[in-house]
Amino acid sequence: MAYAVHFAATMLACYLTAQVLARSTWTWRSPRVAIVCWQAVGLALGLSAMGLPMALGLSAYDRPTGGALLALANDLAHGALPIGVGTFHLAGVGVGFGIGAVLVTTTVRSIHGTVRAQRRHRDLLSLVARNDPAAPGALVLDHPSAAAYCLPGVKPQVVVSAGTLSLLDRAELAAVLSHERAHANERHDLVLLPFTALCRALPWFGWVRDAHERVALLVEMRADDKARELHADAPLAGALRRFAAAGHRVTPAGALGMGDRDLDVRVQRLLVSDRPPRVLGATALAVATMLVALPVTLFLS
Secondary structure (H helix, E strand, O other), rough: HHHHHHHHHHHHHHHHHHHHHHHOOHHHHHHHHHHHHHHHHHHHHHHHHHHHHHHOHHHOOOOOOHHHHHHEEEEEHHHOOOOOOOOOHHHHHHHHHHHHHHHHHHHHHHHHHHHHHHHHHHHHHHHEEEEOOOOEEEEEEEOEOOOOEEEEEOEEEEEEHHHHHHHHHHHHHHHHHHHHHHHHHHHHHHHHHHHHHHHHOOOOOHHHHHHHHHHHHHHHHHHHHHHHHOOOHHHHHHHHHHEEEEEOOOOOOOOOOOOOOOOOHHHHHHHOOOOOOHHHHHHHHHHHHHHHHHHHHHOOO
């Protein structure tokens, strides 16, 4: 039973940590550190959600969850269960495996759906997109709406619309292209994938959906920071303002768009040059490491 309490405590710690991260503004100054913390929370939550019913079902073995699973498998193979292990306990183990299966299945389905959407859009781009010297390294769609997005994958592609070319000046366009290339280079689509899967696997947790939204914003801020390394803040902030004023923006399924998330917040962040909080960031990483280590230890010790 002690292991079940530890798993439950880890789930509570994940919830509390997620609440703190969601309400903290230091994460905007260190988006990369914050993304790692969110990933740790998601991993610890998934492992604990599996481990809690398993630990309840294996409480009669009074040993770490991994060892208890091996003992149960051995007893089942020999057709003799210890006294105190009944249908309820086996059901708990089954629920734990079921949660794990749901997590794996939703992740695979998310990958499959995203890859299919990306493949369809690549096929469409091969028919309607064109190269333009005004946007080097990107494809241009003849569409009047403002659009700038990265289609990630093994061969990522940056796409802008003709409306974006007429909306931005040269410096702003260069900053936008750097932003989208950052999405491709750092594979931000894979960063978001586990949270998409968690939203599908644990839809009754509203804070899991909130975590997905927060990580999506942090991903955009991280790409903003990569663009700032090559360009001044003013052109990128100006581009965000123009996207906000343009209203309707087009980003297809499976892509990461420049103007998708909280443009006003991102502009304000660019105009305030705060240094990353190193002490807070280090503390947050330490807490995140502990969150992940606890359920892993409970399974494998």
